[in-house]
Amino acid sequence: MQLTRFELYQRVCNRPLSKVAPELGISGTALAAICKRYQVPYPGSGYWTRLSLGLPAELAALPEAPDETIEIAPSTPKPRQKRAPEEGSARKTRRPAKPHRPTRHPLLFGVEEHLRKTREVKEGEFLRPYKRILPDLISSETALHRALAIANDLYLALDEQGYRVHIAQAAGDLHRIHVKEQEVERKDRKYGRYLSGSIWSPDRPTVFYIDTVPIGLALTEMTERVTMRYLNGDYHREDSRFIRSAKPWQLTHSWTKEQDMPCGRFRVIAYSPKKGVDWSVSWQETEQEALGTLIPKIVETLKAAKNNVQRLMDAEDVAAAKRKKEREEEWERYLRQEDARKTAQALADSQQQLAEIMERWGKAMTVERFFADAEERLKCTNDGRRQRLEERLALAKAMTGNADPLDFIERWVAPEERHRSKFI
Numbered sequence: 496m497q498l499t500r501f502e503l504y505q506r507v508c509n510r511p512l513s514k515v516a517p518e519l520g521i522s523g524t525a526l527a528a529i530c531k532r533y534q535v536p537y538p539g540s541g542y543w544t545r546l547s548l549g550l551p552a553e554l555a556a557l558p559e560a561p562d563e564t565i566e567i568a569p570s571t572p573k574p575r576q577k578r579a580p581e582e583g584s585a586r587k588t589r590r591p592a593k594p595h596r597p598t599r600h601p602l603l604f605g606v607e608e609h610l611r612k613t614r615e616v617k618e619g620e621f622l623r624p625y626k627r628i629l630p631d632l633i634s635s636e637t638a639l640h641r642a643l644a645i646a647n648d649l650y651l652a653l654d655e656q657g658y659r660v661h662i663a664q665a666a667g668d669l670h671r672i673h674v675k676e677q678e679v680e681r682k683d684r685k686y687g688r689y690l691s692g693s694i695w696s697p698d699r700p701t702v703f704y705i706d707t708v709p710i711g712l713a714l715t716e717m718t719e720r721v722t723m724r725y726l727n728g729d730y731h732r733e734d735s736r737f738i739r740s741a742k743p744w745q746l747t748h749s750w751t752k753e754q755d756m757p758c759g760r761f762r763v764i765a766y767s768p769k770k771g772v773d774w775s776v777s778w779q780e781t782e783q784e785a786l787g788t789l790i791p792k793i794v795e796t797l798k799a800a801k802n803n804v805q806r807l808m809d810a811e812d813v814a815a816a817k818r819k820k821e822r823e824e825e826w827e828r829y830l831r832q833e834d835a836r837k838t839a840q841a842l843a844d845s846q847q848q849l850a851e852i853m854e855r856w857g858k859a860m861t862v863e864r865f866f867a868d869a870e871e872r873l874k875c876t877n878d879g880r881r882q883r884l885e886e887r888l889a890l891a892k893a894m895t896g897n898a899d900p901l902d903f904i905e906r907w908v909a910p911e912e913r914h915r916s917k918f919i
Contacts, residue, residue: 507537520569600650631701633715635757669768671700678717711768718755841913
C-alpha cells in the first residue's frame with residue numbers, strides 16, 4: 496500500500512496506532528518505526544485518554560519535508576523450517592546427562608549460622624544454640640566445619656539412594672534417643688566445667704524412611720578423658736603448651752582434675768525413633784580411619800537393617816497393644832472396686848443416719864408424751880395453780896421447740912440416693 500506523508504499523518508492522528516496498523520497489515524511497532532523514519536508525528540501516551548475525558552490534548556504539526564510516497568508492505572511470517580530426520584534421530588539417541596549432585600544438602604542451609612548463635616560455653620564444651628529445631632549435630636566450635644562436612648556427605652549419600660533426610664514432624668510419635676558422647680564408655684561422666692554439664696540436643700529427631708521404616712540419625716563429636724591443671728584462675732590441659740612452658744615455682748600452688756573434653760573425632764548413630772523399639776548402631780572414627788570413608792558402608796548397613804527394624808517395630812506394636820489391653824483391664828478392675836466401695840459406704844452411711852433418726856425419734860416421742868401427760872394432770876389442779884403451771888408449761892414447750900418425728904424420716908437419704916452402682 497502507498498501513502499503520502501500527509502495521508503499517513505491524518506490516519507495516525509484520527510485513530511490510535513493499534514487500530515491503524517492492522518488495516519495496513521503491519522504491527523503497531525512497525526508503524527511507529529515508519530512514522531519516525533519519515534518524520535510523521537503521532538499522538539503520544541495519554542493523548543487518547545485525555546481526549547475521551549474532554550481534556551485539552553496537544554498534537555504536533557506535520558514538519559516540512561518532501562511529500563514523498565511511502566510504500567508499506569504487509570509483514571508475512573517466515574515459515575518454520577522442519578528438522579531433518581537424521582538430525583532428530585541423532586538427538587533422540589543422545590545419552591542423557593548425568594544428574595548434577597548438589598554440593599550442599601538442603602537440610603543444612605543456614606545451619607552453621609544458627610549453631611554459632613549459642614549460649615555462653617566454656618573451653619572444652621559443645622555448642623548450645625538457642626534454636627532447637629535443627630539437624631541432630633553436636634560439635635564444639637573448633638570442629639563445627641568438619642561436623643557439617645560429614646553430615647553433608649552422609650545426607651547426600653542417602654539422598655542418592657532415594658532416602659530423603661529431614662527433621663521429623665512435630666505431630667509424629669518419633670523420639671530421639673539419648674546419645675552417648677564418650678569415645679570410651681566409662682562408669683562415671685565428667686563433662687563440663689563442674690563435671691555435670693548438660694549437652695544440647697534438638698527437640699525433634701533427624702530421620703529418613705526406608706519404605707515405611709523410620710531411621711533416626713545423630714552425629715556427635717566424642718569426648719576423651721584428659722587431665723586439667725588449674726593455673727592463673729582457670730583450668731588448662733596438662734599437655735597444653737601453656738602448662739608445659741610454666742615454671743616449676745608457678746605449679747607449686749596448682750592442682751589437677753580429670754575432665755571429658757571434645758576430641759575432634761565424630762560418631763554417627765543410627766537408631767529407631769519409634770518408642771519402645773530398642774535398636775541402634777554406631778560408627779566412630781579413629782586416628783587411623785576418618786568417618787568420611789565409612790559413609791558407603793553406613794548406607795549399605797542401614798539399607799540391610801530395614802527388615803530387622805521392621806520386625807522389631809511389629810513386635811513393639813503387638814506388645815504395645817497388649818500393654819494397652821492390660822491397662823484397660825486394670826482400670827476396669829479399679830472402677831469396679833471403687834464402685835463396690837462407694838456402694839458399701841453408701842449403705843453404711845444410710846444405716847448410721849437411720850439409727851441416729853431412730854434415736855432422735857425416741858427422744859422426740861418422750862418429750863411429746865411428757866407434755867401430753869402434764870396437760871392431763873393440769874386438769875386435776877385448782878384454778879390458781881393451773882394458771883401458773885400453764886404459763887410455765889408454755890415456756891417449756893417454747894424452749895424445746897416443735898420437733899416433728901416425720902421430719903427426720905423426710906431428711907433420711909437412702910443408699911441408692913447416695914450412690915447408684917454402674918455395674919449391677
